[in-house]
Amino acid sequence: MNDTNPSPFKAAVIRQQGGPFRIEAIRHGDLRHDEVLVKIVATGMCHTDMVARDQVYPVPHPIVLGHEGAGTVDAVGADVRKVAPGDHVVLTFLPCGRCRACQEGAPASCENFNAYNFSGQRPDGSHALCDSGGHDLNDRFFGQSSFGAYAIANERNVIKVRKDAPLELLGPLGCGIQTGAGAVLNALKVEAGSSFAAFGAGAVGLSAVMAAVVTGATTIVAIDVVPSRLELARTLGATHVIDSRNENPVEVIRGITGTGVDYSLECTGRADVARSAVEALRPRGVCGIVGASKPGTNLEVDINDVMQKCKVIRGIVEGDSVPDQFIPRLVELYMQGRFPFDKLVRFYSFDEINEAAEDSEKGGTIKPIIRITE
Template structure:
């Protein structure tokens, strides 16, 4: 049981990349850990901003945090999963602090250290190249590798009658958008919602708003193909923010009132201002877009205070992964949450092309295939 796994991993050696495929070894799982043979891993905006050091994690590092695979081995204390189980890997958390205990693990008091520290909490790593450690444990997984180490806490057992290679993005991006609407904002039936940014997160939010029964759902983006897809997935209106004033459009659609909820997923401070200005009285703007550390935004304080508007940050859709991910899978299986329309698959050898296509907006949600499920 102490035997290392031989793996192929995408390593970021320097700021700005590229992802470089390397032969590495992955330690056997410790007592509370799980070794997963990766089938596929979604690529998320956060992978790119860490590659580019917008978030200054230590390098060299193995990224990837939307993993799906098959359990290969488990540590002696693991009881949640067994070899052969299909799993999705989500963010990790301590499970002991007041926020974890109250059902908000995405706001764990140790979230940054556990997910973006570049290793285990004791400073060790599981991945080595030629005997030299590489930083890992990104979101508790570093799943841009053919094998990855996770723990019981951030691993979710999933049903086997859905395509495993499709499910990785439920660990972060898709859950972030859907959870922002269903968990954080609590969009209600008959209410109005606008998604500023119609990438994978924004489109997931639009699908969730339709599930919640929102009757006015507005997509804002600058790419016509995304706006068209948004309408196919549930948006009742769409506006190109490059050719029209999105705030004026939303006010016009809502009879001058604005919408009850907005979600900003672009990370652009100017777009955030539009998302706030588009709110009705007592409306709420959720913020999930991740700009470089230190980015500041501005708004008129009176336009926030007098109408009683709210702005709140949202991490990982404020979800409990063991509960929320299986719910989304059930909805997908019923045809009510067709997130498969967002994805495009790439072999591991094309991981840098996947990143380029994502950054250009040509691909909404790249998924990197590692191996086939058995």
């Protein structure tokens, strides 16, 4: 990268499989015509960051991760009209904008999603970041790489939000919270009076529970193995909770509903849990799959159960959201007190980023947010 800004800034770099995150002084290059430089206030930490750190997904290293950034616009490229310096923004996934899915208004189903979000480079092979020695760093993670004081994003994945909302809290709306809430509101379209079960009560599953409350669902079940998460699920609106270490969730759900739930959401990435999520459906029920699994993981289901009961299994990425519309909608719900996702959050300083990762993986923290300061 020859067009390097001479001013260094702090970022967390992964240089080997499994980490750790190393805070280094790095540099960014000049903005392209359609790019936006964002000064990061805070960034959520998501399971997908861990998946990339550990190369469960084959993401190239060394790399700057982070894909739930929130901050203020510092500068914009020559052709950017969507935002201006000083705007408050949330960063989300980057769609190509040109494939059939994008053109049909379904950017979360972008045919080029992996190339734009996991390749570690721009589509032309260039990088936006380099280390102190001038060596290119893999970046562009979800079009942002926001574990740093600055992020270079594209106009397409920068979402303007209202300035009176607490900016340091909003980053997770760009991925994890959007995924759970969007699965309920956009993809499954859970109706008032219906029944819903979230398999996994982490950030995604609990966001789905809160969204189910917004829809007016009357039976809302949360399944997990961590008692504190199940207790929190109750406070967020779950009508029933199941500790799957001690009870068979399919049997309990059938006991609650008679025939099964209208909708289920698999949030863990585990094939055995996904099977249970399908089995727990009533006839004509719909199961959404959002959990990230190791490539090659297979889901085994009883074909006759699916066929004879006319069940539907569908994959969901990023809540099937159009982020320019959906993220401001979630902000409005939060500001109205109807979507209290702040109850999932614990803040960490930038130098505590490895602690945040460890706490998240052990289940002690549901949604870490890393405060980024110079």
